[in-house]
Amino acid sequence: MTGIRISGLSSGLPPNLVEQVIEAEKAPIKTIQEQKLKIEDKVKLVQDLETKISDINKNLSQLVGVKGFVDKKLNSSFPDVVSGVLDPDKAAPGEWTIEVLKLAGKPSIVTNGFPDKDKTKMGVGYIKFNTTEGEKEVYINDENSTLEKISETINNSGLGVKAMVINDRSNKEESFRLEITGGKTGDDNQIEFPTVYLLDGESDFQFVKEIKPQNAKFKLDGHEFEVSDNLVTDVIPGVTLDLKRAQENQPVRISVTENQEIIAGKLKSFIDSYNAALSFIQTQNKLSNDKSGNPRLGPLGGDSMLRMTESRLRTIIQDMQNTDSKFKRIIELGVEFNRGGTLNFNQDKFTKMVAADPKSVSDFLKGDSIKTGFITQMKRQLGQIVDPSNGTVTNRKKSYQDRITQMDKRIEMKEKALSKKEEQLRNKFAKMEEAMSQIQAQGASVQSAIAGMGGRG
Secondary structure, eight states: OOOOOOOSSTTOOOTTHHHHHHHHHTHHHHHHHHHHHHHHHHHHHHHHHHHHHHHHHHHHHTTEETTEESOEEEEESOTTTEEEEEOTTTOOOEEEEEEEEEOOBOOEEEEOOBSOSSSSBOOEEEEEEEETTEEEEEEEOGGGOBHHHHHHHHHTTTSSEEEEEEEOTTSSSSOEEEEEEESSOSTTOOOOOOEEEEESOSSOOOEEEEEOOBOEEEEETTEEEEESSSEEOSSSTTEEEEEOOOOTTOOEEEEEEEOHHHHHHHHHHHHHHHHHHHHHHHHHTSOEEOTTSOEEOOTTTTOHHHHHHHHHHHHHHHSOOOSSSSOOSGGGGTEEEOTTSSEEEOHHHHHHHHHHOHHHHHHHHHTTSSSOSHHHHHHHHHHHHHOTTTOHHHHHHHHHHHHHHHHHHHHHHHHHHHHHHHHHHHHHHHHHHHHHHHHHHHHHHHHHHHHHHHHHO
16 A cells, blocks of 8 residues: 655645735735825825915915015115115105215214323223213223223213224324214214213323214205204105215215016016926826837826816916006016917016006006906916815815725725635644644554554464
8 A cells, every 4th residue: 555645734735825825815905005006196296286386376475565566676876875775565666866965973072192092090980971861970990990991891881872992193192092972873962071080090081072963964855854863764655764975966866666677587486387387287198108118198197187277277377357457468568378388478578567667567466456466366266276175186186195095994904804814724724734634644553554464464
C-alpha cells in the first residue's frame, strides 16, 4: 500500500492561501480607492479655481473706494519749498497756490562762552525755569556742574526743552556755549530766561541771548494766513503741508491728483487674475493626449460648473453698466477680449481716460456701490460663483467632498467585512488542517499495523 504523502500543510494546500483569497477580495476596494484619488484631484482643481476667483474679487476691492480712486498723490512745483503728505480717504483732487513768507520758529536762549565743555565748573545750586506747569528747578551739584553735564541734566529733567553744547568759533578763546531750545514752534511757546542760582563756580554762567518763537506765514491762493507750526494740517482737506523754506514772491503750485500709474497697475492686476481664471477653464476643456495617446479633456473638462463660471465671468465684461458715468462698457476703458478668449488691457488708453476725466472713470467702476457699477456687478457675479452657501464652484467642491466621504465609508465597511471573512477562513482552514492531521495519523497507524502482520506471516 502506498503511504500518504504530506507536503507542506497536512491538507497539501499553499500556506498563504488565505492571503491570496483576501487579496483577490480586495479588488473592489482598490477600485474605489482609485476612484477616490481621481475625485481628490478634482477637489484640488476646484479649490485652485476657487482661489483664482477670489483673487479677482480681492484685486477689485483695492481699486476704488467710496469716494473714488483710493490712490492719489500730492504734487509740488517746488518740493524744496513746500511738500506734504495726504490721506487718500479724505483728500480730494484739486489745485492750490502757496507762497511761504516766513517759517515757524522755536524759541531759544544761549549762554555766554566758556573755554571748554567738560572741565570748567559752573558752581553748585539750581536753574529755575518757568513752564506751563509752573516753576521747575533743575539742581546742579559739584559732579554735574560742567557745561556738558548741565546740558545732560536739563535734558533728563523732562521740562520739554532741549539743551546742547555748541562750539561757536566766533570766539576761539571762549567758544563753548549752552543753547536751550523750546520743543514747540509758534509765538505762544516763548521760553523765558531761566533764573540761575549757582555758587562757587570757576566762571560766571548766565544766559545772554534769546530768539523769540514765531509763527509761520504763508499765502494760500492770495490769502495770507498765520499758523504756529511748519506742518499745516487744517488748510487743504486730507493734506498735511510741510513748509520747508521761506521764499517770498515764489508761488508753489500744489495739486492732488489720481495716481494714474498705481490705479492702472491695480486694474492690470484685476485683468491678470481674471485671465488666470479663464485660462484655467480653457485648459480643463482642452483636448490633450493621455498616456495611451488618446485625446482626452482635463479632469474637470465638460463640467457644467466650468461652463456656468465662464459664462458669468464673460457676461460682466460685455454688459452695459447703468451709472452716472459717460462710459457704459469696460471696453471703452481699454479692456477687451482677444482672439484667445482672454482679456487685453490697453494701459495707455486707460491712463489717458483717468487723466482726462477721473470722476467719470471712477463712477463707471464703482457706481452707487450697491446695485450699479462695474465692480458692484462683478462682485455679484463672483459671489454667485464662490458664495460659501450656494456658489457654483462651492457646490461642486462640496459634492466632490461628499462623494469622498461616501467612498471612505464604503471602504471602511468593506475592510471590516474582509477582516471578518479572513478570520472565518483562518478558523475553517485551521479546523481542516486539524482534521487532515488526524486522518493522516490514523493512516500511518493502519499502515504500521499492516506492515507488522506481514512480518509475522
